[in-house]
Amino acid sequence: MKAGEPLAHAADSAAEPMYAAAVKIYPREVSGRFARLRNVAVVVLLGLYYSVAWLTWNGRQALLFDLPARKFYVFGLTLWPQDFWYMALLMIIAALSLFFFTALAGRVFCGYACPQTVWTEAFLWIERLTEGPRQRRMRLDAGPWTLEKLLRKGGKQLLWLAFALYTGFTFVGYFMPIRSITSAALGGTLGPWATFWIGLYSLATYGNAGYLREQVCKYMCPYARFQSAMFDKDTLVIAYDTGRGEPRGARRRGTDAHAAGLGDCIDCTLCVQVCPTGIDIRKGLQYECIACAACIDACDDVMDKMRAPRGLIRYTSENAVSGRSLPRVRGRLLVYGGLLGAAATAIVVSLATRTPLLLDVIRDRNALYREVRGDRIENAYSVKVINEDDRAHRYLIQAEGFDGLQLAAPAAPVEVAAESVATVPVRLQAPSERAAGVHPIRLRVVALDGADFERVEKTRFIGPVEEEHAHD
Amino acid sequence: MSQSVRIHAGVVLWSSFLAGAVASVVFFAAVDPALLRDAGPRVFDGLDREAGYALGFLFLWAVGAVASALAVFLVRTARAESGGNASGDGP
Numbered sequence: 001m002k003a004g005e006p007l008a009h010a011a012d013s014a015a016e017p018m019y020a021a022a023v024k025i026y027p028r029e030v031s032g033r034f035a036r037l038r039n040v041a042v043v044v045l046l047g048l049y050y051s052v053a054w055l056t057w058n059g060r061q062a063l064l065f066d067l068p069a070r071k072f073y074v075f076g077l078t079l080w081p082q083d084f085w086y087m088a089l090l091m092i093i094a095a096l097s098l099f100f101f102t103a104l105a106g107r108v109f110c111g112y113a114c115p116q117t118v119w120t121e122a123f124l125w126i127e128r129l130t131e132g133p134r135q136r137r138m139r140l141d142a143g144p145w146t147l148e149k150l151l152r153k154g155g156k157q158l159l160w161l162a163f164a165l166y167t168g169f170t171f172v173g174y175f176m177p178i179r180s181i182t183s184a185a186l187g188g189t190l191g192p193w194a195t196f197w198i199g200l201y202s203l204a205t206y207g208n209a210g211y212l213r214e215q216v217c218k219y220m221c222p223y224a225r226f227q228s229a230m231f232d233k234d235t236l237v238i239a240y241d242t243g244r245g246e247p248r249g250a251r252r253r254g255t256d257a258h259a260a261g262l263g264d265c266i267d268c269t270l271c272v273q274v275c276p277t278g279i280d281i282r283k284g285l286q287y288e289c290i291a292c293a294a295c296i297d298a299c300d301d302v303m304d305k306m307r308a309p310r311g312l313i314r315y316t317s318e319n320a321v322s323g324r325s326l327p328r329v330r331g332r333l334l335v336y337g338g339l340l341g342a343a344a345t346a347i348v349v350s351l352a353t354r355t356p357l358l359l360d361v362i363r364d365r366n367a368l369y370r371e372v373r374g375d376r377i378e379n380a381y382s383v384k385v386i387n388e389d390d391r392a393h394r395y396l397i398q399a400e401g402f403d404g405l406q407l408a409a410p411a412a413p414v415e416v417a418a419e420s421v422a423t424v425p426v427r428l429q430a431p432s433e434r435a436a437g438v439h440p441i442r443l444r445v446v447a448l449d450g451a452d453f454e455r456v457e458k459t460r461f462i463g464p465v466e467e468e469h470a471h472d
Numbered sequence: 473m474s475q476s477v478r479i480h481a482g483v484v485l486w487s488s489f490l491a492g493a494v495a496s497v498v499f500f501a502a503v504d505p506a507l508l509r510d511a512g513p514r515v516f517d518g519l520d521r522e523a524g525y526a527l528g529f530l531f532l533w534a535v536g537a538v539a540s541a542l543a544v545f546l547v548r549t550a551r552a553e554s555g556g557n558a559s560g561d562g563p
Contacts, residue, residue, distance in 0.1 A: 067521070084502070191522065193523055219479065
């Protein structure tokens with residue numbers, strides 16, 4: 001393509017083969033085993049999404065990533081920004097699970113659990129409720145604007161908008177306490193940023209589930225592009241049995257297909273009509289396929305009517321289709337599974353043995369050291385004692401590192417309220433003759449009130465440089 | 473606007489959105505926007521944490537969008553000159 005040439009009319013596939021024209025897809029409704037499975041998944045996942053935000057635990061929201069307060073509540077657990085690596089580990093676990101299940105069963109996530117699929121399905125239900133089944137929707141779109149069309153389309157938009165708005169509201173309710181934003185919204189006192197995020201997320205829901213739909217999977221989803229890297233010849237995919245189906249063709253019911261020189265595919269194109277991404281599975285595995293199995297349901301139905309065995313389109317693997325061995329345990333699965341197990345073990349063990357106490361030690365920035373009483377060297381620190389527990393504790397601060405190091409004042413216990421931070425000035429002293437140079441030391445904070453935990457943080461104690469000392 | 477420009481704009485905005493979201497999570501896990509406000513110039517006075525998160529995210533998104541747009545621009549113009557082979561591989 002030359003510069004300055006008008007870029008790619010979409011249908012001009014030779015010039016710009018990357019993008020097909022975005023023709024509106026009217027997925028035909030389908031029923032069957034996998035459609036039922038997806039419906040169950042949609043109801044369960046959406047049910048969880050809309051209800052968990054309202055659960056309470058010990059008198060506060062059970063699952064709340066409280067960004068304004070910078071604290072994460074996960075049921076009995078309170079996580080602080082310092083605990084961020086737990087979230088990082090959770091993300092890694094999620095990614096590894098995706099790899100593991102992709103290697104095992106292909107894109108099961110896409111077809112049943114991806115938010116894009118789940119909300120699109122919900123939006124399609126609303127569309128069917130207001131505009132009717134596929135044929136009616138196509139006629140309605142092609143027809144002129146009548147009062148009925150206005151009412152049906154208007155009703156759909158109203159329901160879509162309300163549903164999207166409630167979705168956005170619930171989303172924000174996981175990041176700000178949902179009960180307080182509810183009363184703020186009802187009282188008209190919702191803050192500008194809460195409003196902004198609710199608006200943005202509602203708009204994303206409305207656009208993605210109402211209009212973009214399969215285009216999200218085709219153009220926006222990175223996973224769709226790299227999932228093939230996790231595939232191997234034993235990965236479960238949805239495939240059309242070419243050997244059994246071809247040559248395809250229409251025939252009268254009861255015709256002996258083989259006598260007529262035909263395969264089992266009657267070329268009814270139902271598998272194409274039900275496909276939410278608008279592909280023809282008979283052309284082989286394509287990256288647009290989200291493995292929703294709608295074509296399996298449709299084809300099984302047809303095979304039943306033709307009194308042919310089911311499974312002309314089915315979940316299978318490349319090896320199974322070519323008649324090779326049964327699925328086996330592969331190195332790939334062991335690696336993904338092993339990493340997943342290790343990460344899950346790490347998070348469980350570290351959560352079980354977690355100490356709800358953190359220290360942050362900052363050396364005084366103004367002076368390296370100070371001479372006191374002529375024969376002692378003093379260093380000053382600011383110690384942040386972060387009590388992550390949901391009750392108050394009393395702590396004792398101790399210092400250790402070399403002979404003669406001690407606190408300048410007799411140590412008094414520090415009381416820190418539940419989920420609070422206390423900043424304690426700490427002065428350490430050592431005799432001048434022992435203090436020269438830089439000493440690695442440790443500050444230890446011990447809980448006093450029977451709670452059996454402590455935390456140690458490393459820092460430095462700095463004295464005069466030794467050469468200076470020698471000149472004296 | 474031709475369809476390819478629209479799609480490229482969409483890809484730029486979307487990929488930078490993803491990068492901006494991840495960058496915001498990592499950045500604000502380490503840095504409290506309230507501390508940034510106290511240490512930063514006077515124009516930020518009076519902003520709360522929520523404003524800090526939102527402005528930070530929008531800023532990171534915008535930076536990502538500029539980088540993505542530049543990448544797309546360079547790839548597109550390079551392809552026009554090298555006669556259709558954008559990937560640069562092959563004999």
